[in-house]
Amino acid sequence: MEQDHYAGLLLENQLCFPLYAASREIIRLYRPYLEALDLTYTQYITMMVIWEEREISVKQLGGRLYLDSGTLTPLLKSLEAKGYVTRTRSEADERVVLVRLTDTGLALRERALSVPAGMRACLRLTDAEAATLYKLLYKLLTSETGN
Amino acid sequence: MEQDHYAGLLLENQLCFPLYAASREIIRLYRPYLEALDLTYTQYITMMVIWEEREISVKQLGGRLYLDSGTLTPLLKSLEAKGYVTRTRSEADERVVLVRLTDTGLALRERALSVPAGMRACLRLTDAEAATLYKLLYKLLTSETGN
DNA sequence: TGCAATTAGATTGTACACAAGATAATATAC
């Protein structure tokens, strides 16, 4: 009786909890790999976008990463202090701050090349499972904005 | 050529990123529901375990939630300040702090009953998709500890 | 043109996460 009534509030019946816990566990697994690059996990995924784009505004970066300026501003200042990027106001629109990859930042990409394979080896999922998980996570991520 | 070489470092080819981003998005969706209960998301899942156990040590709580005392100590002090739990040293072992549900904390459970259904309505996943996702997330969560 | 609305970014304040180190209590080895 009571079990049924409160079953919805049991941790083991939540979808959010394994999502939250697994996310933190994966980030924890990245730590040793990323420490060698002097990057945190958030800095790492930020660098991924910058490696791809070479130059991008804070706003666009936030759109890609689902992060706002409150998180990105200090993070980008830190990446700038490490010498991986520069931050300059756009001349075309002074509101915009453009983040640009430096040579040091580009060189870091080479050293980061081994990270993804190392991480994949840590995860005990088959390729099919990983693909299914990937699809479902993106469905979650892109579907709930309407509410 | 270059694309292939660096494909592993593209954000869109990461499994970790949608995991991380979806986790934050779901927690963001919980916010309006939990604000009415004066709980953050982490406090909410902590209360779930305490509602279930009534009394639990900080260590056991950390095992259930994958959180350490550095996170839990201030969080539990905050829950204590709100009147939902008490924190007392175990008499049997003075190293252990026992967290106990108060009457106020128990009453909060009633008000939390509507949260899970409200959240499920926000997620546009079928029951089958949710079940698959749940299974894969727990596989991730429980399988990578060996490395 | 001129001004209200919008936009991009920075700042502030609160709350995690978590590594690293400290402290006190208990268990273990000898």
Added chain:
DNA sequence: GTATATTATCTTGTGTACAATCTAATTGCA
């Protein structure tokens, strides 16, 4: 039985997250 190791928790410091607020620049429109 005592020295040592282990354990549980707390504390400190760093780095996110994110809401709310602020500022400055740009856009839109009457």
